[in-house]
Amino acid sequence: MSATRLGPLVRPMSKVAHLNRLSLTVPHHHRFSSSPCWHSQPSQIVKAASGADAPYVKGSINDPTTFPPPSKAHGSIHWTLERSVAASLVPLSAATAISSPNPLLDGVIAVFLIAHSHMGFDQVLIDYIPKRKFPVISPIACWTLRAVTCGVLVGVYQFNTHDIGLTELIKKAWKA
Secondary structure, three states: OOOHOOOOOOOOOOOOOOOOOOEEEEEEEEOOOOOOEEEEOOOOHHHHHHHHOOOOOOOOOOOOOOOOOOOOHHHHHHHHHHHHHHHHHHOOOOOHHHHOHHHHHHHHHHHHHHHHHHHHHHHHHHHHHHOOOOOOOOHHHHHHHHHHHHHHHHHHHHHHOOOOOOOHHHHHHOOO
């Protein structure tokens, strides 16, 4: 038998076919085997998404992972700021509880509580909605968090200046 005669009987698997777990499978009989051999065929969605000649996965298993360039703003400075804000909430809470209602302390503790909450929710978004996996939703979620944080800052400012303030509210709620 010549190579041209065996050519149509044996199909090489495409690069995408073995990676597609949801593909349809079609039995294919080999020339010298009586049992069918199942080859995966990619769905139309996977074919369209992968492009004509582009591989489904870029690079190979031996390529190193790319890391973002180191930045002090996203590393040590950010970590120090988060810990400083969290640690300063303890003496601020004690100072506002002991002293009489003070608008300056109300403002400082409000800003620190909101900053602490914002940084915590930001880390949740970074962990559970990463930008590399959700390129559209991640920035929308981050900007939504920023808008909500600004709204809360305005609301707490209004509450502290035109109403009883945070410290007095907590004291009244504690005694109720």
